[in-house]
Amino acid sequence: GAGVSQTPSNKVTEKGKYVELRCDPISGHTALYWYRQSLGQGPEFLIYFQGTGAADDSGLPNDRFFAVRPEGSVSTLKIQRTERGDSAVYLCASSPQGYSYEQYFGPGTRLTVT
Amino acid sequence: GQNIDQPTEMTATEGAIVQINCTYQTSGFNGLFWYQQHAGEAPTFLSYNVLDGLEEKGRFSSFLSRSKGYSYLLLKELQMKDSASYLCAVKDNAGNMLTFGGGTRLMVKP
Numbered sequence: 001g002a003g004v005s006q007t008p009s010n011k012v013t014e015k016g017k018y019v020e021l022r023c024d025p026i027s028g029h030t031a032l033y034w035y036r037q038s039l040g041q042g043p044e045f046l047i048y049f050q051g052t053g054a055a056d057d058s059g060l061p062n063d064r065f066f067a068v069r070p071e072g073s074v075s076t077l078k079i080q081r082t083e084r085g086d087s088a089v090y091l092c093a094s095s096p097q098g099y100s101y102e103q104y105f106g107p108g109t110r111l112t113v114t
Numbered sequence: 115g116q117n118i119d120q121p122t123e124m125t126a127t128e129g130a131i132v133q134i135n136c137t138y139q140t141s142g143f144n145g146l147f148w149y150q151q152h153a154g155e156a157p158t159f160l161s162y163n164v165l166d167g168l169e170e171k172g173r174f175s176s177f178l179s180r181s182k183g184y185s186y187l188l189l190k191e192l193q194m195k196d197s198a199s200y201l202c203a204v205k206d207n208a209g210n211m212l213t214f215g216g217g218t219r220l221m222v223k224p
Contacts, residue, residue, distance in 0.1 A: 012217065042201050050210075055210070056211060062181060091157070102159050105149075105156035
């Protein structure tokens with residue numbers, strides 16, 4: 001079956017611009033996670049959704065970052081006033097339930113802020 | 115909070131065995147995970163340990179000691195395609211997200 005998909009695969013934007021990154025989880029998965037991965041490092045947790053609600057947003061670095069999941073399926077990560085330090089690969093993962101042990105990752109969106 | 119340590123890089127020979135260690139300090143524990151990540155690709159799940167002991171799955175095995183805050187991933191009969199980063203991650207009691215170590219980049223040489 002189809003895995004987690006993310007669009008775009010690459011995004012180049014200028015400092016100060018607004019960007020949206022999209023994640024399509026595996027059908028039927030209620031839990032959805034966003035992580036950020038810088039070069040040579042492990043993924044860093046940003047936010048977790050259970051259904052439509054953000055169950056844990058403690059990883060969002062500041063108020064420029066926001067994520068939504070209005071219908072409990074597709075999620076969008078939104079970054080305002082982008083900074084060069086936001087450049088990273090943004091990974092999305094989903095799992096059948098929040099307590100399920102396996103998270104299935106998408107291929108990521110590589111964001112470059114110039 | 116969580117603190118997870120693993121070696122940055124390792125090199126091994128095709129056909130050999132390699133052990134990648136991971137130590138963690140956590141405020142709670144609800145499972146330890148190993149993921150494989152090839153360059154430019156998504157992490158893929160390898161193993162999950164929540165009780166002490168060894169879990170074997172084909173050429174890969176993972177060990178956990180909760181009292182020592184220690185795990186290792188053992189790869190046997192190494193193949194060139196095993197060259198990748200190996201990520202150790204812990205799930206704590208409070209949340210459902212994973213906290214990852216920095217990853218160990220394994221290079222398999224002929």
